Amino acid sequence: MSSQLELRQVSVHYGGFAAVSDVSLTLERGQIGCLLGPSGCGKTTLLRAIAGFQAISSGGIFLRGEAISTPQRQLPPEQRKVGMVFQDFALFPHLNVRHNIGFGLAHLSRAERRRRVDEMLRLVALGDCAGAWPHELSGGQQQRVALARALAPSPAILLLDEPFSSLDSELRTQLAAEVRELLTRNGVTAILVTHDQHEAFAMADSIALLQHGRVAQSDTPYNLYHNPGNEFVAEFIGQGSMISVTVNAAGELNDGLGIIDRGHPHWQPGETLRLLVRPDDIEYEDGSEVQLKVVSKAFRGASYFYELLLPDGQHVPCLTPSHVDIPRGGLLPVRFNLQHVVVFERSNGAGQTSDHPAADTGAERMYQGTG
Numbered sequence: 001m002s003s004q005l006e007l008r009q010v011s012v013h014y015g016g017f018a019a020v021s022d023v024s025l026t027l028e029r030g031q032i033g034c035l036l037g038p039s040g041c042g043k044t045t046l047l048r049a050i051a052g053f054q055a056i057s058s059g060g061i062f063l064r065g066e067a068i069s070t071p072q073r074q075l076p077p078e079q080r081k082v083g084m085v086f087q088d089f090a091l092f093p094h095l096n097v098r099h100n101i102g103f104g105l106a107h108l109s110r111a112e113r114r115r116r117v118d119e120m121l122r123l124v125a126l127g128d129c130a131g132a133w134p135h136e137l138s139g140g141q142q143q144r145v146a147l148a149r150a151l152a153p154s155p156a157i158l159l160l161d162e163p164f165s166s167l168d169s170e171l172r173t174q175l176a177a178e179v180r181e182l183l184t185r186n187g188v189t190a191i192l193v194t195h196d197q198h199e200a201f202a203m204a205d206s207i208a209l210l211q212h213g214r215v216a217q218s219d220t221p222y223n224l225y226h227n228p229g230n231e232f233v234a235e236f237i238g239q240g241s242m243i244s245v246t247v248n249a250a251g252e253l254n255d256g257l258g259i260i261d262r263g264h265p266h267w268q269p270g271e272t273l274r275l276l277v278r279p280d281d282i283e284y285e286d287g288s289e290v291q292l293k294v295v296s297k298a299f300r301g302a303s304y305f306y307e308l309l310l311p312d313g314q315h316v317p318c319l320t321p322s323h324v325d326i327p328r329g330g331l332l333p334v335r336f337n338l339q340h341v342v343v344f345e346r347s348n349g350a351g352q353t354s355d356h357p358a359a360d361t362g363a364e365r366m367y368q369g370t371g
């Protein structure tokens with residue numbers, strides 16, 4: 001059976017500039033996917049190509065097996081069975097909630113339209129607001145109206161373009177989780193575009209992280225965090241730092257504070273590897289002999305996020321409970337808890353894990369070991 005959405009080696013050019021290159025992705029029915037990445041990486045371009053607002057220069061986009069975009073033929077947006085929720089919700093200010101939701105249902109009879117709108121109002125729990133005007137609603141409520149309006153015509157896929165970015169950050173993650181619940185309960189297939197990884201984690205089953213128009217890694221949120229395929233992914237996801245560590249004469253990785261990894265067969269003494277250190281890899285330990293200088297700190301309510309100085313001048317992150325309050329320039333006693341070291345060996349190409357030795361790929365190899 002066909003996937004609900006399939007992108008086959010899609011490229012999009014603006015004149016001579018390749019904004020999207022060779023992107024392949026599939027989404028099964030009921031799955032929520034996410035296009036994540038820094039500004040300018042091509043997320044919006046790809047979403048517009050799926051919606052039919054942007055021509056593709058090579059490859060193909062298929063919805064339930066039907067080609068909706070190829071370089072030769074582009075199905076118009078209104079014929080694609082695609083629903084869209086925009087950044088600013090784009091509600092019609094002169095229509096009340098009921099009429100906003102019913103806007104795309106002109107092809108139904110009055111009675112059918114009324115039934116469908118009632119169903120959507122129940123779905124997004126806005127039954128009491130049917131007669132309200134958009135300006136009378138909170139940001140979260142407006143967002144739910146936009147969602148109901150996009151879902152009312154039963155699209156084959158829902159496209160969400162930074163749908164929470166105009167809301168404050170607390171509401172954003174909460175709404176992302178609520179919207180996920182609503183979509184999965186109703187079996188809706190959706191793609192979210194965002195540059196906010198917390199939003200992506202709260203909503204998506206799978207995330208394609210884009211870099212310069214290419215997929216850097218397409219994976220579950222868990223794997224993106226724990227098994228990053230290359231340094232770009234490792235640094236973008238989570239708040240890790242990459243540090244350089246040299247393999248010692250015994251073939252071990254030792255950062256000067258202790259042995260991080262006992263070694264791998266292809267590591268050469270003297271070779272410098274790149275090690276990913278996550279904030280939770282370094283723990284506060286009262287009385288520890290290892291004390292690192294505090295470079296900077298940020299209060300996060302329940303925790304402090306510290307940036308610490310290693311003896312060799314490199315910086316590492318550390319998250320502590322917020323009662324551990326050491327001033328900038330002071331010393332924080334810590335313990336390294338590198339249970340799952342992620343190490344990259346400088347080369348070129350994509351990453352691999354230690355379960356799949358990359359000796360013959362010439363890739364930017366990644367190893368995961370225990371500390």
Ligand SMILES: Nc1ncnc2c1ncn2[C@@H]1O[C@H](COP(=O)(O)OP(=O)(O)OP(=O)(O)O)[C@@H](O)[C@H]1O
Nearest residue numbers: 014017019037038039040041042043044045046195
């Ligand atoms: N109409 C256009 N003409 C020429 N270049 C464009 C056009 N639209 C986008 N670009 C370029 O294509 C690249 C990808 O843009 P796109 O808007 O898809 O990125 P994005 O990941 O959505 O960024 P953001 O998060 O800032 O919205 C950028 O370098 C951008 O400058």
